Amino acid sequence: MAAAESPSAALRRRDLCSRGIRLAGKMRADVVDLLDAYVERQGLDASASVAAVEGVPPAAVERWDEQTGTQRLLENLAAYRAFRALLAQMLEEQREQLGEADTGLGRALAAVLLQVSAFAYHLEELLRLESRGIPGEEGDGPPPPPRLSLFEQKLRGLGVLRELAQWAVRSARDLRQLAKPSLATDAATSLAESP
Amino acid sequence: PQKLKCVTHNLHKMICTWDVSSRGSHGQTEFCYTTNDLTPQICFKTKERRVEIPVPESSITVTIKSSGIAFATKEFVIHQKDISFVPVTPHILSLTSDFATSTLNLKWSDNGSVFPYGLHALWQIQILRKEAMEEVTEVTYYSKLTHEDVILAWNWTSDMPLQCTSHYVKIRCYINATQFVGPKDWSDWSPAEVIPGKDTEPGGNGVFPLDAVVAVGSNVTFCCVHEEDQRITNMIYGSKSYPMMQLSSRSHAIRVLNASASDTSGTNVVCTLENGMDGTVIFVGYGPDVPQNLSCETPNFLIIKCTWKPGRPSGLYGKRRTKYSLFERISGKNVSCEVNEMNSDRICGFPVLPDQKTYDFILGVSNPIGQAQSSILVDITQRVHPKTPEKLIVTGNNSTSIQLRWFINGSFADIRLLCQIEISSGHSERKLHNVSMPGGKFSTYTAQLNTLHPYTKYQFRVRCSSADHFWRWSDWSREVEQTTSEASPA
Numbered sequence: 214m215a216a217a218e219s220p221s222a223a224l225r226r227r228d229l230c231s232r233g234i235r236l237a238g239k240m241r242a243d244v245v246d247l248l249d250a251y252v253e254r255q256g257l258d259a260s261a262s263v264a265a266v267e268g269v270p271p272a273a274v275e276r277w278d279e280q281t282g283t284q285r286l287l288e289n290l291a292a293y294r295a296f297r298a299l300l301a302q303m304l305e306e307q308r309e310q311l312g313e314a315d316t317g318l319g320r321a322l323a324a325v326l327l328q329v330s331a332f333a334y335h336l337e338e339l340l341r342l343e344s345r346g347i348p349g350e351e352g353d354g355p356p357p358p359p360r361l362s363l364f365e366q367k368l369r370g371l372g373v374l375r376e377l378a379q380w381a382v383r384s385a386r387d388l389r390q391l392a393k394p395s396l397a398t399d400a401a402t403s404l405a406e407s408p
Numbered sequence: 409p410q411k412l413k414c415v416t417h418n419l420h421k422m423i424c425t426w427d428v429s430s431r432g433s434h435g436q437t438e439f440c441y442t443t444n445d446l447t448p449q450i451c452f453k454t455k456e457r458r459v460e461i462p463v464p465e466s467s468i469t470v471t472i473k474s475s476g477i478a479f480a481t482k483e484f485v486i487h488q489k490d491i492s493f494v495p496v497t498p499h500i501l502s503l504t505s506d507f508a509t510s511t512l513n514l515k516w517s518d519n520g521s522v523f524p525y526g527l528h529a530l531w532q533i534q535i536l537r538k539e540a541m542e543e544v545t546e547v548t549y550y551s552k553l554t555h556e557d558v559i560l561a562w563n564w565t566s567d568m569p570l571q572c573t574s575h576y577v578k579i580r581c582y583i584n585a586t587q588f589v590g591p592k593d594w595s596d597w598s599p600a601e602v603i604p605g606k607d608t609e610p611g612g613n614g615v616f617p618l619d620a621v622v623a624v625g626s627n628v629t630f631c632c633v634h635e636e637d638q639r640i641t642n643m644i645y646g647s648k649s650y651p652m653m654q655l656s657s658r659s660h661a662i663r664v665l666n667a668s669a670s671d672t673s674g675t676n677v678v679c680t681l682e683n684g685m686d687g688t689v690i691f692v693g694y695g696p697d698v699p700q701n702l703s704c705e706t707p708n709f710l711i712i713k714c715t716w717k718p719g720r721p722s723g724l725y726g727k728r729r730t731k732y733s734l735f736e737r738i739s740g741k742n743v744s745c746e747v748n749e750m751n752s753d754r755i756c757g758f759p760v761l762p763d764q765k766t767y768d769f770i771l772g773v774s775n776p777i778g779q780a781q782s783s784i785l786v787d788i789t790q791r792v793h794p795k796t797p798e799k800l801i802v803t804g805n806n807s808t809s810i811q812l813r814w815f816i817n818g819s820f821a822d823i824r825l826l827c828q829i830e831i832s833s834g835h836s837e838r839k840l841h842n843v844s845m846p847g848g849k850f851s852t853y854t855a856q857l858n859t860l861h862p863y864t865k866y867q868f869r870v871r872c873s874s875a876d877h878f879w880r881w882s883d884w885s886r887e888v889e890q891t892t893s894e895a896s897p898a
Contacts (some may be wrong), residue, residue: 256646256676261685313748314672314725363619364676364687 223394226342230392233335234385240328241381247321248374254318255367263372269295272379277386285387286340287348292380293333294350299373300326306366329377332384339391409437409457409472409482416463417496418522419588424486425458428474435475443468464488491590495519495583498531501559503577503601510566510617512603514577518560520553527553528584535564536576536600539656544575553583569616572631573605573655606633607659615679615688621728621776624669624692631661632679632686641680646670667692669723693723695778696730699754699771702782705791705879708818712758712767712788722775730775734758737768765789789823792874797827797885800870803854807862807895813854814870814885820847826875829855830884833866844875862895 252259265271270292274280280288304322307315337347361369409426416422428437440451443464449471452459461468467487474480501515518529531549536542549562566575578597585592606612615632622628632643636657642649643662650662660679667675667690674689697719704714714734722730732745734756745756758769770783797814804811812829825847832838843855853872860866869887873880 254671255673256671258678261678308726310674310726311672312726312729362614363674363689364615364678367673367676367689368685368687 222342226339227392229335229339229342230388233332233339233388234392236328236332236335237381237385237388240325240332241378241385243321243325243328244374244378244381247318247325248371248378250318250321251370251374254315255370257367257371261368261371263368263375266299266369266372266376268299269373269376272376272383274383280387282391283340283343285391286336286343289380289384289387290333290336290340290348293329293336293384296329296373296377296380297326297333299369300329300377303366303370303373306370310363310366325377409474409480412470412472412484412486414486414491416491416493416590419493419524419585420463420522421460422463422491423458423460424470426472428457428480437475438473440471440473441468463491489589489591493583493585493588493590493592495529495581495595496522497596498579498581498598500577500579500598500601503603505570505575505603507570510568510570511563512566512570512575512577513561513563514579514601515559515561516579516598518551518553518558518581520555521557523553523555523583523585524587525553525555527586529553530582530584531560531562532580532582532594533562533564534578534597535566536578537568537655538573541576541600567627568629568661569631570603571606571612571614571616571618571633572629572661573607573659575603575605576600577602605656605659607656613686615677615686617690618688619674619690620688621691621693621724622667623777624667624694624723626667626692627663627665628667628690629661629663630677630688630690631655631659632681633659634679634681634686638684639682641682644676644678644680646675646677669693672725691724691728691776693728693775693777694720696722696773696775696780698780699773699782702769702771702784704758704767704769704784704786704788705793706760706788707793707795708820709760709788709792709822710819712760712786712791714756714758714769714771714784716754716771716782718754718773722777724775724777728776730773732756733772735770735772736761737770738766739764760788789874790877791879792820792823792877793880794818794820794825794872794874794882796883797853797870797872799852800868800885800888802868802888802890805890805892807893808860809856809858810860810866810868810890810892811854811856812868812870812888813852815850815852816872816882817850819849821849823847824875825853825872826878827853827855827870827872828881829857829868829870831857831860831866831868833861833864860892862892865889865891 270288300322304326307319307322340347409428412424412426414422414424436453436455438451438453439459440449441461442449467485470484470486472482496519498516501517504513529551532546533549534546535544537544551560578600580595580597582594613633613635615630632640634640640660643652645662645664652660652662655661670690670692674691676687676689678685678687699716700719702714702716704712706712732747733742734745735742736758739761743758747754766787768785770781773780795817797816800812800814802810803813824844826842826844829841830838831841841857845853867887867889869884871881871884
């Protein structure tokens with residue numbers, strides 16, 4: 214028998230979800246601005262096609278409707294942990310390559326990294342609320358990428374920011390889905406069934 | 409036997425060859441020679457039509473008796489002028505490459521031991537490139553033979569990254585044997601040695617040079633190494649597409665002339681292929697200028713601060729930025745300076761060393777494009793620029809005099825200080841009062857001002873410098889205000 218979610222937990226979850234949606238919206242706006250600045254500062258072609266970035270789960274997912282709440286949260290968390298590591302790598306490369314020359318881009322990157330970290334923490338809060346254990350950080354995100362050439366670094370950065378912008382949209386949709394009462398029982402049920 | 413021809417490769421021995429009509433070509437030949445009437449004739453039998461005999465001082469008489477279907481004997485007199493001198497084909501000992509600098513390093517032996525001392529040798533070195541082995545350049549190198557085998561070395565910097573396509577090197581030589589009267593000629597070319605390009609390597613694809621740094625105004629060749637079956641669409645430098653040259657079936661190149669300064673993140677060079685894209689980044693900047701207005705002073709006899717004007721910005725940042733180091737010749741001490749590329753003035757600190765007054769500094773400046781330096785000799789006791797006096801307070805006053813006290817951060821025990829007190833009150837003119845005193849170690853200093861007016865509000869501030877060798881005043885201290893007490897009734 215599925216345990217019904219207490220009113221206070223439901224209220225807390227909807228509050229976390231709506232704050233998460235706002236955070237995702239802000240993050241997306243900042244990422245889009247950063248993407249424009251990044252393309253311009255790195256001398257890239259905005260329409261350049263970039264291979265999928267290793268270590269980042271793609272935002273596009275099949276049968277999105279059929280996902281349970283927990284699956285959504287876990288996939289989101291995995292993605293933002295990966296983004297956290299990749300953005301930190303980009304920031305390090307930025308400092309190494311440009312030093313004090315382009316602090317504007319560096320600050321914008323750091324700001325988005327902060328938001329990604331905050332969003333990851335937010336997702337962990339939601340998982341805790343679902344009395345769901347927080348998956349450990351296997352070795353702190355994706356394995357360190359092979360030593361890339363500068364051009365490959367630039368393209369990877371472009372790929373990361375594009376994918377992050379997609380994920381921000383998906384996250385907002387996932388959280389709206391989670392905020393719906395019906396889904397709450399799915400989450401509770403999937404907890405009951407899990408070992 | 410006919411058409412006897414002799415060639416020497418080392419001025420000692422010569423190889424003579426001759427033709428024989430078809431009827432006489434199968435049997436054995438007796439070959440006899442004598443250099444002059446006094447020496448006995450030397451004979452030997454051979455099946456070859458080729459013998460090696462000594463080079464004569466002047467001439468040699470040769471008799472060739474061939475025994476085939478018909479016997480034939482012929483005598484020849486060969487003069488030195490009829491003998492041609494063609495040096496042995498040189499042998500390349502090693503051909504190595506430095507891809508980072510696109511440099512080929514060639515080593516070969518001059519084979520000098522077989523020649524007399526002092527002969528002049530000319531070496532022609534040919535560089536070839538591409539699948540078609542097109543000649544890129546031919547250089548003549550001069551050397552002097554020393555009757556020993558000497559290993560000669562020569563290097564060449566390509567105008568194109570060595571990764572782009574295979575480079576080949578051949579060498580031949582000409583020896584100016586002035587004493588030898590016969591015709592002299594170039595040796596044969598050596599076999600070509602090769603430095604394979606990435607276009608011969610499976611998986612060697614990429615755009616080259618990889619992440620290079622070059623000076624503004626350089627002419628740079630970029631190449632895109634791709635799979636054989638991959639069609640290349642274009643190659644773009646920055647935002648401009650350039651005409652492509654084909655180097656091989658797997659390599660295309662563009663040539664950028666007079667490259668202009670790149671943005672902070674470098675200029676992208678993008679190779680667009682029908683199913684993908686590859687690229688590299690190049691940083692185009694300036695070598696460092698010679699530092700201008702180098703000046704060094706000490707604020708406290710603990711540290712020496714050197715400042716300078718950097719000149720034209722290099723346009724290079726991050727790990728490619730211009731780096732500065734301060735080397736002091738007397739002590740041999742070297743300090744690397746942390747400099748913020750973005751602000752215009754430059755400053756570097758060097759510790760004051762025990763028992764050393766004079767410092768012979770070399771400010772070294774370098775970045776991936778070049779280096780420069782400035783030097784300065786300075787006696788720090790003549791370059792004292794004290795810190796701003798602090799904690800200025802009034803420690804005593806009466807109707808006509810006031811005592812001031814202040815602190816200066818620094819160790820001035822070895823010099824005398826000259827301090828200037830500015831006295832201002834109301835609308836009257838500011839007065840300056842100079843006082844000199846022995847310097848101290850992180851200590852306070854006092855001064856007494858007399859002949860003040862009773863019951864008058866005064867503002868005081870102080871600055872100091874070296875009394876023995878004035879260099880620069882410190883900044884003014886903060887101001888203090890004090891009113892003298894009323895005069896006691898007469």
